[in-house]
Amino acid sequence: MTLQIPAHLLPSDGRFGSGPSKLRSQQLARLTASDSPLGTSHRQQPVKQVVASIREKIGDLFAIPDGYEVLLGTGGASLFWDAITFCLVESRAQAAVFGEFSGKVVKAITRAPWIDGVDIKRSAPGGVALCESAEGIDTYLYAHNETSTGAISPVSRFGGVGALTLVDATSAAGGVDVDVSQTDVYYFSPQKNFGADGGLWLAIASPAALARIQKLTSERWVPDILNLQLAVENSRKDQTLNTPAIATLLLIDEQLTWMLDQGGLSAMAQRTERSSSAVYNWATSRNDATPFVTQPQYRSPVVVTVDFDESVNTAKVSKILRSHGVVDIDPYRSLGRNQLRIGTFPNVELADVEALLACLDWIIDHKK
Template sequence: MTVTDIRIPDAIKPVDGRFGSGPSKVRPEGVEALSAVSRTFMGTSHRQATVKDHVARLRRGLGEFFSMPDGYEVILSNGGTSAFWEVATFGLVREKAQFAEFGEFGAKFVQAVTDAPFLAEPTVHRAPGGQAAYLTAEAGVDVYATVQNETSTGVAVPVRRVEGADRGALLLTDATSGGGSLDVDVRETDVYYLAPQKALGSDGGIWLALMSPAAIERAFEIKATKRYIPQFLDLVTAIEQSRLEQTYNTPALATVFLAAEQVDWMNAQGGLSWAVKRSAESAAAIYGWADRSSFAEPFVTDPALRSAAVATIDFAEGIDAAQIAKVLRANDVVDTEPYRKLGRNQLRVALYPTVDPSDVTALTTCIDYVVERLS
């Protein structure tokens, strides 16, 4: 029997079979809302109220969702998280940074700072995939950076300031895939940055950051030193434009609108506490199934580190996860493939608030069904 011959009964399939870790599931209601305003919103100037009102809606909604502390601001600009790593390299690291690296995405920020000729060699605490690395106080470090949720491995860590850090040192938290699914007290960090194509259930193309007064002050301080900063990566420009409810260049309008719709929806359900609970229910469903399974197990062995945003599940020798993913995809259950560079015999499943926990349970039933027929 080939993978294309296996048909999963409709009765056991998820209602919505999208489990991508990013781009993630976009709620049909959001797309319908975008369609309803498309003639007055899409293809219009981003410097006019038609668009600026939705940028303001998104910024206001995120502030409410994360219970943003007084003085913090929601800043956004174009380019996604990859661009933000460069933005932070030019505009937030004064001289020396320290990183906690435990996956592919944390490593990319490390590389950006390492390659910058105007910065000192960073200190990097590393841990292998499936484990976590942690920051430690170090004299002379003016920026600490870590990942809340490592998208490539499914490891999540709490957001906490570095005890004993030099006065004025900033903490930057990569919440690209954790923001919106994992609990956080934003006061514990200076920059909490995320992407719209994960828990925010939108498309890609912009970055978003909740920034403390200290982080904003640092950006202006560095700008005043006359350090060369490419205009597209200028954090001060992003701050000033965000205060005007716009971006320096034309943003992806659909992305802004869909993200605003998603944030409004999550706030209406109960905000961050609701979203965290919903993601936790999905996590309990898939990790509980894996713990009971005779052929699958969570890749992250420490339960305290298992992400409630992205789950990675290893399969026993003789069970081909790639084949399982192919069968699932042929049956409209999609984007369960593992992160390509991790190179493991596993599946990766998004647990964002857009994903219904009952669909995660249905996914595990489908996997059991497929494995039985592939054996």
């Protein structure tokens, strides 16, 4: 018989997934508003206005430097990893790998016959690998936040003149403070901090990155869907090369309005820090739990991972919570750990995080 958690302990909203993440009701309302452009061409002004609004608000949220541009296209981060291979890596790259997602771009690059090689810096899951400036490297790649493990990396530029620094910010962008001037491409998908659906990528690109894109796409054959120069040209027209999910554009735009109204990126970072700190403090206070990321400076404020000893069956705990509408706190599938992974993106309320922790206490202590 499934345990019945007392109703007064349950969070008001039980969505704690690490992506897709919780949407706010105001975002959903935007889809059905009387002026919604759903069902119209993405080449027409109503949709182009939404894209223009997104590009402007992304620029404001991240305080992008002069000369940087906001780009977008269809396909999500998985497509962008292949686009990097064609359009941004010239001949030799270095990549920091410390989890499932930070390794995916490496898989794409190493398959390309025109790339001389990839220098890989590795760390076991739960740690952080860092790039190191080296001779002969034209592109440095790493993740700002490793979604699979809940580890966050500092953001800084590597290499000398002519080298590019590319940062996969899918689960960090919008929930963590960052100085994008330390990057040449800061790219992300919208289904984490922006509370939208997948299938779209966004990127903040430096003048050096834009020049590299133009150079390589003029020298190499590139499939149109992966051609970032076409993405640049279409973004400047406030459109995408291929038809986007207009609903996703509306969700992003509404979220950006809310983020800016709340105080911008620093306010979002404060929200995620409060929620994640509550979970880390809870984990360290229990004898049967511990934060998976052992070094505090590398603990993510947006994806929190907690290990448990053998006295706690996290799969059963998750199943009980799911039966009560509290969902998506399972560990990343390939880690194989007795662990919970909790998304603490800006849309997640601190009160709901605290309620989740109360439920965890009740289940674990009840079963003991």
